[in-house]
Amino acid sequence: MDSDQPRSKIYTKILRNRRDALLDAFDAPDNFNSTSERNVTTTPTQSLLMINGPWTLSRARALASRLQRGQAADEKQTVTQAYRLVYGRKPNSSEVAAATAFLRDQAKRATPKIGDKTVSTDPRTAALIDFCHVLLNSSEFLYVD
């Protein structure tokens, strides 16, 4: 297959004795036994991994960068593009409104207080990263209808 053709599967390297934390949390088979059907569990420890784990955070940063490179005219377009990439559909108007409200509020939350030297990311970028992070954590992304 040509590398620029769309694919339906994701490939990754599995090292036998090094378990991947993400796959483990989501019931990946152990590869020692034949597994006809994977377990499907829903646990708060998965949520902790998704919302605090470094891998998902870096995926969110990567997605945010990709959106920024897309040079959308305004926030509405960014949101629409994000929905297309993550959910494969266009957002409706109330979804766009909710998302842009979030971006605005989150940018405020990410604005460092006077004298606070710890924050280094520009608030609007931080808000976009958080938005992407939420989309990647959402049920619509995690579950196939």
Place this chain on the structure above:
Amino acid sequence: MPEKLKRRRTPHHEVNLTRRDMLVKGGGGFGALALAHLLGNGDVAAADGGGPHVKPRATSVIFVFLEGGPSHIDLFDPKPLLTKLAGKPLPPSFAPVITPMGEYDAPLLASKRKWKRHGQSGLWVSDWLPHIAECVDDIAVIRSCWGNGLNHSNGVCQMNTGAIVGGRPSLGAWVSYGMGTENENLPAFVVLEDNVGKVVNGPRNWSAGFMPASYQGTPLQSGPEPIRYLYTPESVGPTRQQGKLSFLEQLNRRHATSRKDQTELEARIKSYELAFRMQAEAPEAVDLSLETERTKQMYGMDQKETAVFGRNCLLARRLVERGVRFVQLYHGSGSKWDAHSGIEGNHSTNCKSSDKPVAGLLRDLKRRGLLDQTLVIWGGEFGRTPMSEKGNGRDHNPYGFTMWMAGGGVKGGQTIGTTDELGLHAVEDRMHIHDLHATILYLLGIDNMRLTYLHKGRPERPTINEGAPCRKLLA
């Protein structure tokens, strides 16, 4: 035919029940409470006005599960006849059994143990469990357990879910459903495996089965970091975290509205909510550095062999102290107790690593005044055969084996039931796994026939319509 039956109409199709019908037919009392809660009736107490079915004695359970099948005839059920007949085949007077490894006419294997009566109650314990032996006055040993699962897969499944095939909710899920949680900031049902070996079939054993997914057990990690990713990354900070989680809930709720049948979605939403609350409360709960050195030594955390399981037992105590309803501690996960050969080496090692931690747990619960309300259960999926296997091992024995219970309203210092003279079949006061489960539920205040969950038109019960509690166990 009795008059009553003649007049009864049997519907040929399932009638759509009104919410009121479901509350009533769901089995009054505790079951209806839980059902009402599920139907979104927020005020659970008001729905029925009732509470527990029977007087609750225990408020939480710690189930020490020795995976692989510990040999009861080498631990709690001495058999002098076994010593006498060692080397001979099983006498024909004993009903023959199917053994999973199929070694028929194998010579009987004597127990090499030294046996003594312990405590004031004089219970028999072998020299493999010296620490637990000192706690016998609080322990009720049940020698007459039996089940239908001949192999690990169906044995562990039945001991957890009541059925030898998967798909039913685990006991912890039923308890979680029937009683809810005392602490909203921690999972109601927690599971800990003790090594990299996995319990056979894994999550099937702590699953919610056909009940909503939020009742399944939450596995924690054995070791210094039981709950990973508990902390919000510093680069994010609490305010942004809160913002993210609120927006996430908004999206997820909207998504779930048009997919009401998918209980996983509701469970996923709840799991994020719980994760957020856990961030606040769980760090303290799992922080063992807050315990004194003396306490840690009681559990054997300062010794190499008992360090891992000791830690898990101490963690269990802290969790039930903070309102976790059901903690399942697997010891030897990966069927490590499964001594088909070399039972001496196998059980020696396994007893060494579990004996002191379990005794430490009992002692610690007792001195903190927690033992009365915490039901501690000890046992595996089955016991082992008096007939040898591969010369120096024993095969699986679900026909008669030992479990014990302590605390939570159990009358300690007694032995209930007997097996035959070789420890093969349970004979007196036979306790099927369903009876065991019925007893556990009873101690928690739940009637196993009254706790129901309506599934596909059938009121499902934790003990699959069987099982009765053992009254002798009650204090």
